[in-house]
Amino acid sequence: MQVIDIHNHFFPLSWPDLAARYGTPNWPWIKHTEAGRADIMVGDRFFRHIDSACWDPEVRLRQMDRDAIDVQVISATPVLFAYERPVEHALDCAQLFNDQALELCSRGQGRLKSFCQVPLQDPDVACKELSRCMLAGHLGVQIGNHVGSKNLDDAGIVTFLHHCADAGAAVLVHPWDMFGQTRMPKYMMPWTVGMPAETQLSVVALILSGALDRLPSTLRICFAHGGGSFAFLLGRLENAWHRQPVARGDCQHPPSHYLNRFYTDSAVFDGATLQFLVKTMGADQVMLGSDYPFPLGEERVGSLIRQSNLPQHTKVKLLGGNAAGFLKLQPELQETGDKKSGASAGSAPTEPAPGQLTYSSYLKIQELLELQRPQSSPPHHDELLFILVHQTYELWFKELLHDLDAVVANLRRAGAAPQSHDEVYEAARLLRRCTEITRVLVEQFTILETMLPTHFLAFRGLLEPASGFQSEQFREIEFLCGLKDEKMLRYHRPTAEAYASLKRRLEEPSLRDVFFGALQAMGKLPPPSEGETERERFEARARAVHALYKDENHHRDWIDVCERLTEFDELVVSWRLRHIQLVERIIGVRMGTGGSAGSSYLKLTLDKKFFPELWEARTLLTE
Numbered sequence: 001m002q003v004i005d006i007h008n009h010f011f012p013l014s015w016p017d018l019a020a021r022y023g024t025p026n027w028p029w030i031k032h033t034e035a036g037r038a039d040i041m042v043g044d045r046f047f048r049h050i051d052s053a054c055w056d057p058e059v060r061l062r063q064m065d066r067d068a069i070d071v072q073v074i075s076a077t078p079v080l081f082a083y084e085r086p087v088e089h090a091l092d093c094a095q096l097f098n099d100q101a102l103e104l105c106s107r108g109q110g111r112l113k114s115f116c117q118v119p120l121q122d123p124d125v126a127c128k129e130l131s132r133c134m135l136a137g138h139l140g141v142q143i144g145n146h147v148g149s150k151n152l153d154d155a156g157i158v159t160f161l162h163h164c165a166d167a168g169a170a171v172l173v174h175p176w177d178m179f180g181q182t183r184m185p186k187y188m189m190p191w192t193v194g195m196p197a198e199t200q201l202s203v204v205a206l207i208l209s210g211a212l213d214r215l216p217s218t219l220r221i222c223f224a225h226g227g228g229s230f231a232f233l234l235g236r237l238e239n240a241w242h243r244q245p246v247a248r249g250d251c252q253h254p255p256s257h258y259l260n261r262f263y264t265d266s267a268v269f270d271g272a273t274l275q276f277l278v279k280t281m282g283a284d285q286v287m288l289g290s291d292y293p294f295p296l297g298e299e300r301v302g303s304l305i306r307q308s309n310l311p312q313h314t315k316v317k318l319l320g321g322n323a324a325g326f327l328k329l330q331p332e333l334q335e336t337g338d339k340k341s342g343a344s345a346g347s348a349p350t351e352p353a354p355g356q357l358t359y360s361s362y363l364k365i366q367e368l369l370e371l372q373r374p375q376s377s378p379p380h381h382d383e384l385l386f387i388l389v390h391q392t393y394e395l396w397f398k399e400l401l402h403d404l405d406a407v408v409a410n411l412r413r414a415g416a417a418p419q420s421h422d423e424v425y426e427a428a429r430l431l432r433r434c435t436e437i438t439r440v441l442v443e444q445f446t447i448l449e450t451m452l453p454t455h456f457l458a459f460r461g462l463l464e465p466a467s468g469f470q471s472e473q474f475r476e477i478e479f480l481c482g483l484k485d486e487k488m489l490r491y492h493r494p495t496a497e498a499y500a501s502l503k504r505r506l507e508e509p510s511l512r513d514v515f516f517g518a519l520q521a522m523g524k525l526p527p528p529s530e531g532e533t534e535r536e537r538f539e540a541r542a543r544a545v546h547a548l549y550k551d552e553n554h555h556r557d558w559i560d561v562c563e564r565l566t567e568f569d570e571l572v573v574s575w576r577l578r579h580i581q582l583v584e585r586i587i588g589v590r591m592g593t594g595g596s597a598g599s600s601y602l603k604l605t606l607d608k609k610f611f612p613e614l615w616e617a618r619t620l621l622t623e
């Protein structure tokens, strides 16, 4: 695997006098002070000390060898962006530095790559320069996080980002031109306070504006300096999104939904912060970025990641695996001869190249395996099983909701187009999957029953007041199928997202409603008449089902749906029963950790049915 640093900077040894070239003052220039040292000046103002690592590839390569870095992707610095200048000057300046970057890379033994810069104040011109640069050999572009008062959600900038996705250009967003500078005149506060806030602002703008919903998922975009304050303040943003309609913006999902749409670099300079960043963003979204060779850059590039407590496989991703994908670097040719001739019988599987999709990157295996966090300390042997069994149930609940939603959609369409039988067939097919999953869920309790009651009691006390009773997805399945109980909502109040989705389920037509809606649309069930009692409606629905069964030759597909729904109902009752048996086997008739009377409470749920009319119809049938 190649170790790749995606955020570091260069300055050429020299460049033309830009103030004279454009006839305007305060352009950056380089003042060489002694051998290998220089100052960057902006007009008469000192800006930064730099050294020959900025312009001399040999120095860079030596330091890369020292730090075991294979590839650097160099970019110019924001002081050269010139977004506030006339576009023709900014374009000319960008072209000067873009070509200088390639010249420097050409002397980098293939280990130096580059990001260009563009005059972002004019998106059309910026798109053209980007295309020119991509053809010339740049891997992408470094942009500032705003253009004057325009954030990244500005329509023109979004158009440019779209173009980057189309052109296959990776985008590195660098904070610059920090706000509030009159209040931050000292102590480098614009760098330590302003930059993180600027970066957070640009991520938030991209998310809340809905720009990420509109931009293609092929856009590869990375925010410098660990994404600024974004990860640390994500909880605050998420809370506001859920609780204050005005804070929601125009995005389709809560902010945390978009974390896999962008990357951050690793330039956070603290091990615990890096771990938090990786935990928040995900191990696939963070890449080595050093800010080398500037004064605030990482002194020994890569040491933060290498010396962190992150697992080895995560370090590999951060050091280069993720960047190879972000930059779409060609995988190095490994066994050239063998590869060309194709696999022969009995040959071993191909070794995946860095950045390629693998079994575990696709399935997020590492993240999945890190999700089991026992409460007991030292962990009780059986607590892992207890956690895993519950997590497995929740995963299957997720699939059930996914399939049941599709059943609802199919039945809705079936009602709208009674001549077409495809939707009814599809609903029955998916319901069969639901019954098979539920059969597995009934069986699965036996695994938990290998746990001795004494072993469970050893850590049960640590779980209070958590309880399966709070399973949001279980309740969602009940609500979706038609077993709605508004009182249950209050148990989910502490989790705003869970509360919102349950409330939505409560208000939406259930599977039961949609099933009978379809029968009504097909003329098999008369519309409810005014003054009809709930009992009378129930009986009318049961009679409609009864009529289907009586006319089997014409309604085989609908009868199939009825049978599947009945079987599903039956299996959910079996689940309830097996759960009670498990509970009694493990804790007897003790109270539950959720505060209920335990098994006697659960027994009251045994009579619950999702589709009572389907059962009632059986009583109506005569020989």
Ligand code: HEM
Pocket (backbone or CB within 6 Å): 389, 390, 393, 394, 448, 456, 466, 467, 468, 469, 470, 471, 474, 579, 582, 583, 586, 587, 591, 592, 593, 594, 595, 596, 597, 598, 599, 601, 602, 605
């Ligand atoms: C040692 C194993 C288990 C014990 C002792 C146990 C105990 C209980 C108890 C006593 C309740 C009643 C609420 C309360 O006061 O806490 C309950 C509810 C519940 N449990 Fe379990 N449980 C176990 C395993 C599971 C598993 C593996 C699942 C799978 C998801 C599960 C899902 C549920 C659900 C969904 C409810 C709510 C049922 C309803 O309200 O109809 N439980 N559990």
